[in-house]
Amino acid sequence: MDPMETIRQTFFQECEEQLNETETGLLALEIGEADSETVNAVFRAVHSIKGGAGAFKYERLVRFAHVFETALDGLRNGALEASPAVMKTMLRSADLLADLVREARGDATVEDERLETLRGALAGLAEAPSEPATQEADAFAFQPLTLCLDDLGPPAPGWRIFFRPTADLYRRGNEPARILRELAELGDLDVACDASALPLLDAFDPGGAYLAWTIDLTTSAPRERVEEAFDFVVDDCDLRIAPLAAAPESETPESETPEAETQNADPFAFTPLSIDLPAIDAPPAPEASARAPARKPEISRTEAPVSQTIRVDLERVDRLANLVGELVINQAMLSQSIVEAGLPRASKAFDDLSALEQLTREIQDGIMAIRAQPVKPLFQRMTRIVREVADATGKMVRLKTEGEATEVDRTVFEKLADPLTHLVRNAVDHGLETPGDRAAAGKPEHGEVRLSAAHRSGRIVIDVSDDGKGIDRARVKAKAIEQDLIAPDAQLSNAEIDNLLFLPGFSTAAAVSDISGRGVGMDVVKSSIQSLGGRISVSSRPGLGATFSLSLPLTLAVLDGMVVKVADQTLVTPLTTIVETLRPKAKDVHRLGVDQRVLADRGAFVPLIDIGREMGFRFTPADPQSGVVIIVEGDGGARCALMVDSILDQRQVVIKSLETNYQQVQGVAAATILGDGRVALILDVDRFVAGAAACSQPPLAAVS
Amino acid sequence: MSMKTMSMTILTVDDSRTMRDMLNLALSEAGYQVVQATDGAHGLEVLRAEKPDIVITDINMPRLDGFGFIEAVRQDPVFRRIPILVLTTESAPDKKERARQAGATGWIVKPFNAEKLVSVVRRVAA
Numbered sequence: 001m002d003p004m005e006t007i008r009q010t011f012f013q014e015c016e017e018q019l020n021e022t023e024t025g026l027l028a029l030e031i032g033e034a035d036s037e038t039v040n041a042v043f044r045a046v047h048s049i050k051g052g053a054g055a056f057k058y059e060r061l062v063r064f065a066h067v068f069e070t071a072l073d074g075l076r077n078g079a080l081e082a083s084p085a086v087m088k089t090m091l092r093s094a095d096l097l098a099d100l101v102r103e104a105r106g107d108a109t110v111e112d113e114r115l116e117t118l119r120g121a122l123a124g125l126a127e128a129p130s131e132p133a134t135q136e137a138d139a140f141a142f143q144p145l146t147l148c149l150d151d152l153g154p155p156a157p158g159w160r161i162f163f164r165p166t167a168d169l170y171r172r173g174n175e176p177a178r179i180l181r182e183l184a185e186l187g188d189l190d191v192a193c194d195a196s197a198l199p200l201l202d203a204f205d206p207g208g209a210y211l212a213w214t215i216d217l218t219t220s221a222p223r224e225r226v227e228e229a230f231d232f233v234v235d236d237c238d239l240r241i242a243p244l245a246a247a248p249e250s251e252t253p254e255s256e257t258p259e260a261e262t263q264n265a266d267p268f269a270f271t272p273l274s275i276d277l278p279a280i281d282a283p284p285a286p287e288a289s290a291r292a293p294a295r296k297p298e299i300s301r302t303e304a305p306v307s308q309t310i311r312v313d314l315e316r317v318d319r320l321a322n323l324v325g326e327l328v329i330n331q332a333m334l335s336q337s338i339v340e341a342g343l344p345r346a347s348k349a350f351d352d353l354s355a356l357e358q359l360t361r362e363i364q365d366g367i368m369a370i371r372a373q374p375v376k377p378l379f380q381r382m383t384r385i386v387r388e389v390a391d392a393t394g395k396m397v398r399l400k401t402e403g404e405a406t407e408v409d410r411t412v413f414e415k416l417a418d419p420l421t422h423l424v425r426n427a428v429d430h431g432l433e434t435p436g437d438r439a440a441a442g443k444p445e446h447g448e449v450r451l452s453a454a455h456r457s458g459r460i461v462i463d464v465s466d467d468g469k470g471i472d473r474a475r476v477k478a479k480a481i482e483q484d485l486i487a488p489d490a491q492l493s494n495a496e497i498d499n500l501l502f503l504p505g506f507s508t509a510a511a512v513s514d515i516s517g518r519g520v521g522m523d524v525v526k527s528s529i530q531s532l533g534g535r536i537s538v539s540s541r542p543g544l545g546a547t548f549s550l551s552l553p554l555t556l557a558v559l560d561g562m563v564v565k566v567a568d569q570t571l572v573t574p575l576t577t578i579v580e581t582l583r584p585k586a587k588d589v590h591r592l593g594v595d596q597r598v599l600a601d602r603g604a605f606v607p608l609i610d611i612g613r614e615m616g617f618r619f620t621p622a623d624p625q626s627g628v629v630i631i632v633e634g635d636g637g638a639r640c641a642l643m644v645d646s647i648l649d650q651r652q653v654v655i656k657s658l659e660t661n662y663q664q665v666q667g668v669a670a671a672t673i674l675g676d677g678r679v680a681l682i683l684d685v686d687r688f689v690a691g692a693a694a695c696s697q698p699p700l701a702a703v704s
Numbered sequence: 705m706s707m708k709t710m711s712m713t714i715l716t717v718d719d720s721r722t723m724r725d726m727l728n729l730a731l732s733e734a735g736y737q738v739v740q741a742t743d744g745a746h747g748l749e750v751l752r753a754e755k756p757d758i759v760i761t762d763i764n765m766p767r768l769d770g771f772g773f774i775e776a777v778r779q780d781p782v783f784r785r786i787p788i789l790v791l792t793t794e795s796a797p798d799k800k801e802r803a804r805q806a807g808a809t810g811w812i813v814k815p816f817n818a819e820k821l822v823s824v825v826r827r828v829a830a
Binding site for chain 2: 054
């Protein structure tokens with residue numbers, strides 16, 4: 001790739017980090033939890049974005065970042081107080097800055113009006129001298145060059161330069177020799193050095209400045225070019241530049257200004273010392289090149305602390321993850337072959353195999369760790385959504401987050417953004433009441449939206465909850481009837497009514513609002529979560545709020561499973577869902593109604609599910625005592641007992657999506673390839689648990 | 705000349721990865737060795753370990769900013785005369801003046817192009 005293009009990518013990556021930093025810092029400032037470093041960090045972040053944007057000529061981004069930075073500077077130096085109104089403008093500006101970054105990347109467009117409004121607001125915050133137009137001009141204009149009008153005559157054959165450095169020039173690391181070298185590039189030099197000010201050795205101060213030069217430069221270069229060579233030192237020297245007299249022989253300073261004349265009177269009184277320029281250049285060379293070979297290894301050593309992290313193309317990691325998946329399958333095949341070869345269990349081959357298994361697992365874990373990333377940035381993005389929707393709806397909202405450090409696979413992370421955005425938007429728009437309504441209901445005016453993430457039995461669970469009015473079940477049901485989604489006389493439990501929200505085409509919004517009604521319904525949220533192998537559920541308490549829970553697999557690549565046999569089919573039960581396995585006793589199995597059975601297990605009854613029949617592998621019910629029962633637990637903590645014929649093995653399996661390769665099948669989460677090359681289906685345990693709970697809830701309640 | 709630039713090492717101190725990458729690209733294409741640091745404090749470590757020939761530093765950085773960094777460099781007898789260029793978006797005179805007071809040799813106004821950067825570096829290169 002073009003190196004500049006690579007840097008551009010880096011720039012955008014860095015922008016994301018800096019935008020996060022900006023937002024986090026501003027939020028901390030808003031609630032008064034900031035220390036002095038916070039505002040500095042925010043300032044630096046915006047400043048960095050501006051710097052990078054300038055390099056890539058993203059003018060709009062640069063200009064806005066500049067105004068923003070100026071306002072932040074006010075906050076930093078105390079000229080501006082972090083009042084709620086100020087912070088609101090700051091946060092909006094951070095949002096706009098994020099959008100301008102997106103615009104620069106080509107992913108969005110920002111309306112001029114919005115830009116101008118905020119720019120005006122920011123400029124209003126910043127003090128008078130920071131008037132945006134002039135500020136910009138200052139920052140981005142090139143070095144102003146002084147034009148001397150009396151040079152406008154016929155071009156001079158060159159310039160006579162008088163140059164006397166002060167001690168500060170040396171102190172700042174400048175060197176007259178280097179300036180002479182630069183001048184030499186413009187034309188021929190005739191240099192006279194005045195060493196008359198050199199003191200005797202005992203009075204010599206090594207930090208002092210004792211030399212002066214008179215330089216006749218024969219060149220067609222304009223005065224500006226000559227001045228440029230002195231750019232860094234103009235304030236640290238006595239400098240005079242005058243056109244050389246037309247005749248180079250003429251040493252008399254007639255053409256010079258009277259002031260220069262007096263200045264130059266001295267230098268010409270002494271014998272000029274001629275300076276051999278190449279000689280100035282040469283000495284450092286051998287020394288420098290002698291040092292060079294030794295330096296190379298040092299570079300890598302000191303670069304290590306610079307980056308404790310490396311950036312790797314995601315594709316490479318994905319490729320590695322895929323390869324490990326193949327490795328797992330291959331290893332399963334190998335173990336199958338060893339079994340088939342009839343080697344004794346105690347043989348070395350088995351030992352080696354289990355060592356291989358261990359290593360594969362470690363590699364697997366390692367790769368998953370590389371791909372894992374905390375949900376924090378995702379949650380941070382939500383703060384903005386909350387802010388925007390709150391502004392648009394006139395609601396007062398606080399976002400609380402929990403478990404931001406919870407890590408999730410990158411693929412999951414990326415695909416989570418949209419559903420989460422939708423849920424958060426809904427929570428504010430539909431869930432929370434207006435401040436007035438809240439006050440009337442005896443609630444604090446500020447509504448609360450809570451985002452939490454946690455690992456629970458091998459899955460990541462993300463909750464989006466609000467303390468609003470909860471789901472209006474009467475209205476939901478009425479809408480569903482109106483939209484022909486359910487029969488008018490349908491008898492539905494509260495949970496069933498809540499779940500109507502996920503039906504395709506369902507919408508309660510009387511008028512499609514600007515915020516939530518973007519043509520994306522909860523059904524889309526649900527299916528996108530499902531496509532990640534996840535589930536979504538809702539619980540609501542009228543008047544107290546609603547919670548949407550997402551449960552997702554930690555990884556999309558492998559899982560630990562128990563391989564079981566049911567009616568000659570091989571199935572896999574995810575290990576994380578299994579509570580225990582047992583051989584049921586006849587006395588523990590109870591009939592329930594016509595077709596259902598429950599199993600008494602540790603003092604509770606759990607629905608007994610005949611997997612063979614449920615999956616359509618056979619039609620006659622199996623005898624519970626002839627097989628094995630696996631007690632599994634769903635996301636919600638509900639359990640059920642799955643009847644299988646036998647347990648074959650416990651192993652790591654590579655998840656292959658059934659949906660992408662075939663289609664979604666009820667009760668099947670995914671598929672895998674076993675060691676013998678056969679495809680086995682992975683059971684969707686939650687589906688069974690939920691199904692069992694739905695059809696047996698009332699009787700179960702009666703039993704227990 | 706080319707032999708000499710090949711062997712010359714430049715330390716760039718900037719907290720922005722983008723900027724470090726850009727400096728690195730432009731300078732290494734021009735034949736310089738580049739060593740990097742992420743802030744002033746880190747810059748001092750790398751400076752002492754690598755003994756570069758030229759330093760280019762940003763102003764706004766965490767831990768130790770450009771002004772403090774330059775002052776510290778100038779206090780070290782070994783680096784009292786090393787050319788230090790300051791990266792600045794502000795051509796605002798006060799910023800430049802403060803950098804000069806701290807002991808900066810010259811400045812590079814951001815945004816810069818590679819050509820301009822290298823010409824400024826060459827101006828202060830021994």
